[in-house]
Amino acid sequence: MTVSQARFREAVLDPAAAVPPGLQDGQRAPAGNRFSVYRNNVIVSLTEALQTAFPLVAKLVGGDRFSRLAAVYVREHPPKSPLMMHYGVDFPAFLEGFAPLQHIGYLPDCARLDLLIRQSYHAADAPPVPAERLQCAPEDLVTLRLSLAPAVRILRSPWPVHDIWRMNTQEGAPKPRPVAQDVMIARPGFDPAPWLLPPGGACWLDCLGRGLTLGEAHEAALAETADFDLAAVLTLALQSGALTDPTTKDG
Amino acid sequence: MLDTASRFSDLPAAPGVGYKAQHFDAICKDAGPVAWIEVHAENYMGAGGRPLAQLRALSERFALSIHGVGLSIGGEEPLDPDHLARLQHLLKWSQPASFSEHLAWSTHGAEFLNDLLPLPYTNDTLSRVANHIDEVQERLQRPMLLENPSSYLAFAESTWSETDFLAELVRRTGCGLLLDVNNVFISATNLGLSAQAYLDAFPLHAVGEIHVGGHDAQTDDHGAPLLIDSHGKPVIDPVWALLDRVLARGGPRPVLVEWDTDVPDWSVLRAEAERAATALALVT
Incomplete structure (x- = not known):
């Protein structure tokens, strides 16, 4: 029984997906919550990256609410590059369409400000x-x-x-x-x-x-x-x- | 087999630390026994600013290890040519004593999942990873070190032990290995194997660098221990004991202390490096 990376990826990003069969513990029993380590690593590390990258948005939205927002964003928009310094380029546009936060009209531009400050940090001397x-x-x-x-x-x-x-x-x-x-x-x-x-x-x-x-x-x-x-x-x-x-x- | 470790990396057989930007002033003032530093390649691929300035300054004082976390060398798809080009550029200007990456995958399709994901140890995986290592070494014109992963689960389809798999990669590609002793302890605990037997089977002649670090402890669905490679705590005594065992058998090697989350004051990390220096002194 082989586990393709496509199958693995799908199960990592979808918390409701079943753990792919073929993954097991040391006693050949199904992997169970061991798979959650990868799910957790992916979602938590991307959430933290987003939090670091968008400090103003994180402050305005607040800790728990930001984590819930980030969990939606990172699943819909995983990074397109291993350079995490560029992650979140489409986060401002995502916020514009994110219904639960529509009432904070200035939030997308605050995200743009965060993004531009980070781009400036890494720009050429x-x-x-x-x-x-x-x-x-x-x-x-x-x-x-x-x-x-x-x-x-x-x-x-x-x-x-x-x-x-x-x-x-x-x-x-x-x-x-x-x-x-x-x-x-x-x-x-x-x-x-x-x-x-x-x-x-x-x-x-x-x-x-x-x-x-x-x-x-x-x-x-x-x-x-x-x-x-x-x-x-x-x-x-x-x-x-x-x-x-x-x-x-x-x- | 001839001991060829020296050609895998030019790092000194001394303590190193995973570099954190907040330690810049402290490490420049008081490096203690630290002779070299390691940085994650992807954090230094911007166009300029403080990260590159710090790396330039540090590379004048310390030997440098560039440690990639984004190449996805175990990926089912071809390596990302853009990322290889970025690595080539970084290695060209920073002239590190060592370049290493992981036995793992992280990119699928156009998506980077920002974690080191596991591989089944099969003949297919072996040829694919060997081809990717060949491509990397050809492109960078230098040998690379490949790091053993920390495992939370196993693949039913695996037909190779991890140590045999790594040894075969070394044989096929001429690459070196980065032996993460903390990962060995984690994987052995998580999969109910013997860490000592793993190390005894490990091709130590190919080891160009050793990692130690801290981890967290959880339990799985059956109440069995499940250790997590968090790099957020001091190295525990059993991991230091495994390091002693490796050094006693393989001789002195560059030993890196990793601390990536809940990063402490420099003095705490320096004390860990001093402990690595003590371990090295026993075999030097």
Whole structure:
């Protein structure tokens, strides 16, 4: 009696499935609950991976409820790669369709924030552009092209995701305001963090990421947001190490 | 047979530890007897950031063992060429003293199940695993070590003992073995076998590395002990005694202490490494 890996996999992921015959203990008796060790290892290890990967969602949903949610997700969406650092890419979309949590409308975007922070953590290193690179004549500045560091991610949300993140990670943070928020995740050094972007900031960064000049990015941001504050977003981007010089080659 | 252990891995016959990121500062300040570290390959396959920076820094101080948990070398399907390419890249830049993987499977179809799942010891499995090991060693251009699993159940279809199965893989592929003594203790207890007889039958000449670690205890449906390979506790005395037996018979080898869950302060793990150093001192 052979036990194929397809059969084994099916029984591991389905707690109601019978233990495949052909699996036994040392006395040749049916394996019984010994098979549960594998079931448990798979579900618990994937649940823990999800919990580590989505700390904000885990906090918002709460321990037991998160475990139940994770048990559904990991069975429906097992990892597609042995790189657990990438697990959960479709978790935000899954949450959008998950009926029991539909009332927490901002949850999928919180999952996106968690996901982008993790992507930022593992992104390639790049030296930030030094502030003096921007100390040039205005006519040179508008034609300057800067890149976004590989660890930069932008999230534009109809929800106050940055406020929600602050309230759940920083003591004494104010209650979220009922506003849409754009967030930039950047990684000065090795620890990524989200920064709240001023209006038009996401558009400006997105333009730089697409290879436009500072001047072109500024015009696009102004077109989107009439009172776009270039100095504010530029300071933020420089301080957070979000900008790199595309002409500098990293060792 | 000629003792060829030295060609299977370049790790020193000294204590090593499974590296945990939270120990970075402590291990750099006070490594104690630890001469080498082991990391899980898949955690260092990102594009950059802290994991790679730490590994680069550690590889300048310690000999390095890259231990894969995601290759699914016992899988019924072909090895994942993308994953082999990632391994090749990691080994190229980190230049480890040893590369090892498990006698297990974890990927089926496009799904990775994140656990080391068991294999029946049949002629079919033997040819498949041997072919996969050949492919890995060819691709990486180095010998690999294959680790014995911890077993919670057995397959009725098995026709080989685990030790004969591993010895035959060594003979067919020239690979080395990673002997996990804690896994031997777990499997022997769980399947009602003798750990000492297992070790006496184990092809020690091919062992390039030894693992010890902690485990949890449960019971099965019949009240029989069911040990779980959790790596979350100190190594128990009977496992240290099995290590002594292996070292006495096979001579000094690189000995790794694994601690992966409920990871303690560095001083606790260092104390376990000191105990491994004591065991090695008896045979050196």
